[in-house]
Amino acid sequence: MGNDKIAIEDFKNFLHATFHIKDLGAPKYFLGIEIARFVQGISLSQRKFIMEIISEAGLSGCKPAVIPIEQNTKLTTAEYDKGISQDDDLTLEDPSIYQRLVGKLIYLTMTRPDISYAVQTLSQFMHSPKQSHMNAALKVVKYLKKCLGLGILLSRRCNMEMTAYCDADYATCPMSRRSITGYCIKLGDSLLSWKTKKQATVSLSSAEAEYRAMAKTTCQIVWLRGLLKNLGI
Structure with missing residues (x-):
């Protein structure tokens, strides 16, 4: 990925000379995911x-x-x-x-x-x-x-501000009494990452469950910031 079209074409030519690839252009359907481009951005x-x-x-x-x-x-x-x-x-x-x-x-x-x-x-x-x-x-x-057509919109308008939301229930699982963490992270108006997962240990209070959810979300934020930095953002 990048914004240097000459470098991208050179890299494609190198791959083609080595592996004989075929450039199919902008993707429209890949592994069950439909990709549509609009003025607002890219819809998945x-x-x-x-x-x-x-x-x-x-x-x-x-x-x-x-x-x-x-x-x-x-x-x-x-x-x-x-x-x-x-x-x-x-x-x-x-x-x-x-x-x-x-x-x-x-x-x-x-x-x-x-x-x-x-x-x-x-x-x-x-x-x-x-x-x-x-x-x-x-x-x-x-x-x-x-709601067949719902999906993800990757907006072309982005203020490059990362926003995260997290939450947790308390001891919902009737078998293990463990809580569930849920979070989502956005870059501008685009949803980047989300997860719902049962916590690894039993929390002794609802406050502890919330802190575990925030800790898991923070780890994901740190990872995403590192990824964006590697991409030159």
């Missing part, structure tokens, strides 16, 4: 990939959902539920269906930060999914049907 979305997920899940004719996951949803493993009557929440006979669906949703979070929390919750049960886990995953797919 995965509309076609979402439609494939909906079709494979058999939800083409379903009613869209308003939110990706219900508030205060408490999903647990089969081991945690031992001794509790769960006749309507049995372990799936073929876990690969759930694993494949959640794997696609994980890839989708590259342009859809709005499902990050739901996907991190679902990804905890890949080894032994239950019917309740599958229902929650299908709920995310129904939500995606409601």
Whole structure:
């Protein structure tokens, strides 16, 4: 990447002489990501990939959902539920269906930060999914049907100011009592980085959980600042 067109062309010629590459010009579709250029900037979305997920899940004719996951949803493993009557929440006979669906949703979070929390919750049960886990995953797919075209806009207008937001819940996980960190970092109006992840240790207070979230966000800020410095910014 760079703004020296002569240097870029020289580098392309060098690569072509060595590896016989083909220059396809400005990208429009790459690994399921649709790239569109506007006056406002560059838009990244995965509309076609979402439609494939909906079709494979058999939800083409379903009613869209308003939110990706219900508030205060408490999903647990089969081991945690031992001794509790769960006749309507049995372990799936073929876990690969759930694993494949959640794997696609994980890839989708590259342009859809709005499902990050739901996907991190679902990804905890890949080894032994239950019917309740599958229902929650299908709920995310129904939500995606409601807003197919959402994505990321990399704005051409940038004041080069980095802004970060972070938050944490407190002991939400019913099995481990660990808290969840969520953050997003923007450069100007462009979203650069985001994550939702369960914290590594149990926090003894909500304040401790918040500080852990800020520490994780700060580490990402330091890394991004180093990357931007290497790019000459």
